[in-house]
Amino acid sequence: MRAFVLTAPGEASVQEVPAPVAVPGEVVVDVERVGVCGTDIEFFTGEMTYLHEGHSAYPMRLGHEWAGTVSAVGDGVDRSWLGRRVMGDTMLGDRTCRACRRGAQHVCAHRQEVGIRGGRPGALAEQLAVPAWSLHALPDAVDAVLGALVEPGGNALRAAQAAGVGPGDRALVLGPGTIGLLAAMFLRAAGAEVHVMGLGAESLAFARSLGFPHAWTEATLPDEPFDAVVDASNAVHLPALALDVVQPAGRVVYIGIAGEPSTIDTRTLLLKDVTAVGVLSASPALDDTIAAYAGGAVDPRPLVAATVGLDRVGAVLAGERIEGAGPGPKTHVDPRGA
Numbered sequence: 001m002r003a004f005v006l007t008a009p010g011e012a013s014v015q016e017v018p019a020p021v022a023v024p025g026e027v028v029v030d031v032e033r034v035g036v037c038g039t040d041i042e043f044f045t046g047e048m049t050y051l052h053e054g055h056s057a058y059p060m061r062l063g064h065e066w067a068g069t070v071s072a073v074g075d076g077v078d079r080s081w082l083g084r085r086v087m088g089d090t091m092l093g094d095r096t097c098r099a100c101r102r103g104a105q106h107v108c109a110h111r112q113e114v115g116i117r118g119g120r121p122g123a124l125a126e127q128l129a130v131p132a133w134s135l136h137a138l139p140d141a142v143d144a145v146l147g148a149l150v151e152p153g154g155n156a157l158r159a160a161q162a163a164g165v166g167p168g169d170r171a172l173v174l175g176p177g178t179i180g181l182l183a184a185m186f187l188r189a190a191g192a193e194v195h196v197m198g199l200g201a202e203s204l205a206f207a208r209s210l211g212f213p214h215a216w217t218e219a220t221l222p223d224e225p226f227d228a229v230v231d232a233s234n235a236v237h238l239p240a241l242a243l244d245v246v247q248p249a250g251r252v253v254y255i256g257i258a259g260e261p262s263t264i265d266t267r268t269l270l271l272k273d274v275t276a277v278g279v280l281s282a283s284p285a286l287d288d289t290i291a292a293y294a295g296g297a298v299d300p301r302p303l304v305a306a307t308v309g310l311d312r313v314g315a316v317l318a319g320e321r322i323e324g325a326g327p328g329p330k331t332h333v334d335p336r337g338a
């Protein structure tokens, strides 16, 4: 089968590789859609922390936002998975350690991450093998495009839940990339008035086109009370700004990550009685995300700017503009397409 293989920073190709087999407890999925995300770009540039911590090494097979159909099951797997449309959890805990037993397998110290960590091949390929326990079935209303948006959506939904806002509340999202815009959509679905702060006129215009008229730059951000602030940016100074602009007794959520340490003043945190929450991974919110997409509470489809074949993934990771691409922040891959 064909797979996208990253062999060194900036060095990648589509290669013919052995098709995966369904070992006991696992399934093989025919991949239909894969999202390319910022983590993939960091592996392409070589900046990703896991490379330097020894959790990941080239050659790598990327791809962790995916949807497809189960085409083979290994021993011990319920055969009713065959032919089911699914997406899967990126985080594969060892299911034996204390964190896993306490329901937090997404922070298992021994975890693999599909297409990211521990040598587990990712979904930028015609087929993918994953444990059956990591699968989430997709209802008919969630097609492959939406299915490949469940993983980023789960991250954003956890951020929105952590913000704890509802009707009558005002929330601010810093960084209108994929996660920021998805978080804005979930916050809006919860009933909050949502503001967005970004850098460029283009991304702010796109946010407005999604129905977020309160779209600001740092210079134009109004002096209004924000009950919650979600930092989904990669700017080193914005975690502190989030804390500065949130209302007393409000909540700040950190889901963005900068390339170097960000600092916040804990005196501000406690003197304002602020609750701060960090979010890693979508795992606990995957089913709620699928339900939100299926019921139409959130429609992330406009975020997809273009869909390309495996042969164009290298260009996407290198930041080349895809001809005819829309204004959204997300590129999708159809591994069986041209």
Ligand SMILES: [Zn+2]
Pocket: 093, 094, 095, 096, 097, 098, 099, 100, 101, 105, 108, 109, 110, 111
């Ligand atoms: Zn574990």
